[in-house]
Amino acid sequence: MSETFRAILVSRDEEKKQSVDIVDLGEADLMEGDVTVKVEATTVNYKDGLAITGKSPVVRHWPMVPGVDLAGTVTKSESGEFKPGDKVLLNGWGVGETHWGAYAGMARLKADWLIPLPREFTPLEVMGIGTAGYTAMLCVMALERHGVTPGDGPVVVTGANGGVGSVAIAILAKLGYHVIASTGRPNEADFLKELGAAEIIDRAELSEPGRPLGKERWAAGVDAVGSHTLANVLAQTKYGGAVAACGLAQGFDLPATVMPFILRGVALLGVDSVMAPKARRLEAWSRLVTDLDKGKLAAITTTIGFDDIVETATAITEGKVRGRVAVDMIGA
Ligand code: NDP
Numbered sequence: 001m002s003e004t005f006r007a008i009l010v011s012r013d014e015e016k017k018q019s020v021d022i023v024d025l026g027e028a029d030l031m032e033g034d035v036t037v038k039v040e041a042t043t044v045n046y047k048d049g050l051a052i053t054g055k056s057p058v059v060r061h062w063p064m065v066p067g068v069d070l071a072g073t074v075t076k077s078e079s080g081e082f083k084p085g086d087k088v089l090l091n092g093w094g095v096g097e098t099h100w101g102a103y104a105g106m107a108r109l110k111a112d113w114l115i116p117l118p119r120e121f122t123p124l125e126v127m128g129i130g131t132a133g134y135t136a137m138l139c140v141m142a143l144e145r146h147g148v149t150p151g152d153g154p155v156v157v158t159g160a161n162g163g164v165g166s167v168a169i170a171i172l173a174k175l176g177y178h179v180i181a182s183t184g185r186p187n188e189a190d191f192l193k194e195l196g197a198a199e200i201i202d203r204a205e206l207s208e209p210g211r212p213l214g215k216e217r218w219a220a221g222v223d224a225v226g227s228h229t230l231a232n233v234l235a236q237t238k239y240g241g242a243v244a245a246c247g248l249a250q251g252f253d254l255p256a257t258v259m260p261f262i263l264r265g266v267a268l269l270g271v272d273s274v275m276a277p278k279a280r281r282l283e284a285w286s287r288l289v290t291d292l293d294k295g296k297l298a299a300i301t302t303t304i305g306f307d308d309i310v311e312t313a314t315a316i317t318e319g320k321v322r323g324r325v326a327v328d329m330i331g332a
Pocket of ligand 1: 045046047131132135158159160161162163164165182183184185203207224225229245246247248249250271272273274316317319321323
């Protein structure tokens, strides 16, 4: 008889009322895949918060084991790419949305979704980065592909105290950028300065409806917030600059005008982590090895256990989580 393990299961009744339970599962319960992984670490992203609270339709298969990120060890493999004992990392690919995910002691996954755990990181460190941090890296890479360099001027980072924002600040500062951090939590200014922010601005400056074009304040932006904030970031970007947009913490609308695009040649760069091709993921993770200071990663990361996931998921949707959360899955 195979051993059981604990899992978080999100279900819906006939009236589509959502419930969240801690259940015991066995390997036979897991969904199809060619690689079985013992989950050693995971994280709580904003999207995981939405899945567990049901605040947005993240879950598209019921019932669901949420959790979009995991790191662990392969226990069984029908794929030539991985063998038992290999340390692996997974971010996205619809895991935790349409395929049972990370909030369980074991996961069965497709080999195509997995990449080797970078040797330089432990499972908990890599989950301290997680999808949020890897997306921050993708945003910086998008700005670089556009030709942005530290000499061009400041870079604004919105949602600065969040997962994407805090990792983006640490990376950009290490690369030599002058970082302007936009936050609704000015009491965390010291934390943001330690990460490398040169200036802190109140997010209220950006979150209300603004003018089509404003003073040129920054050469580039990393935006995890969307809505009026993204519109105002675009309106205050210097001639020829670029903004990488990856999030919707304020809203998924974009109440902007075309003025920054047609009068200043500003570029809006969309960033998706979930379906990003493998080559770009591998590049992002190898860049994280070199461009994210481990001391800063430790400062950003709070480590919790399996039993704390549900409470943390609610807190992240209320903007109450600072930086990143890594989950030690021992005991799941
Ligand atoms: P967090 O909750 O950790 O951070 C979001 C931050 O946004 C908060 O900490 C807060 O920062 C700010 N914020 C929250 N609510 C508002 C609001 N109403 N108005 C303005 N600012 C607000 O989330 P993550 O960093 O994990 O994710 C950020 C966004 O990026 C989410 O929308 C997420 O879905 C998206 N995302 C997208 C990915 C992709 O593939 N495109 C991948 C990963 C994330 P502060 O307190 O400093 O103001």
